Amino acid sequence: MKIKSLYLLLSVLGFVLPNIYVLKETVTSSNILLYSKPSKTLEALFNNAITSAFTINLLLVGLVFFIWSYQSNKKYQIPNLGLIWISTFLFGLAGGLPLYLYFRTGAKLRKTS
Numbered sequence: 001m002k003i004k005s006l007y008l009l010l011s012v013l014g015f016v017l018p019n020i021y022v023l024k025e026t027v028t029s030s031n032i033l034l035y036s037k038p039s040k041t042l043e044a045l046f047n048n049a050i051t052s053a054f055t056i057n058l059l060l061v062g063l064v065f066f067i068w069s070y071q072s073n074k075k076y077q078i079p080n081l082g083l084i085w086i087s088t089f090l091f092g093l094a095g096g097l098p099l100y101l102y103f104r105t106g107a108k109l110r111k112t113s
Contacts, residue, residue, distance in 0.1 A: 015095030
């Protein structure tokens with residue numbers, strides 16, 4: 001399997017698998033995509049030390065991703081960066097990061113040929 005195909009597969013998995021739980025939460029609590037009741041979402045994210053550690057870690061990694069992809073995009077000129085960021089904000093970094101790498105790999109291949 002080529003790396004670009006692997007990134008696309010990981011992006012699909014990264015969007016689908018975590019959002020199964022988001023969908024379950026949406027159905028049980030009416031907290032649509034975890035955004036319609038932000039106070040309830042924040043309470044759950046920082047409910048205990050374990051979820052707080054994972055939440056802070058993910059927030060920092062997300063910040064690094066946005067800074068890195070912005071800087072990297074100056075070189076590779078990926079036209080879909082805004083859509084990648086929006087999908088990352090809406091559905092998570094597990095899908096957004098490999099999606100960015102998928103488009104970046106295509107841009108690198110075009111740049112070298």
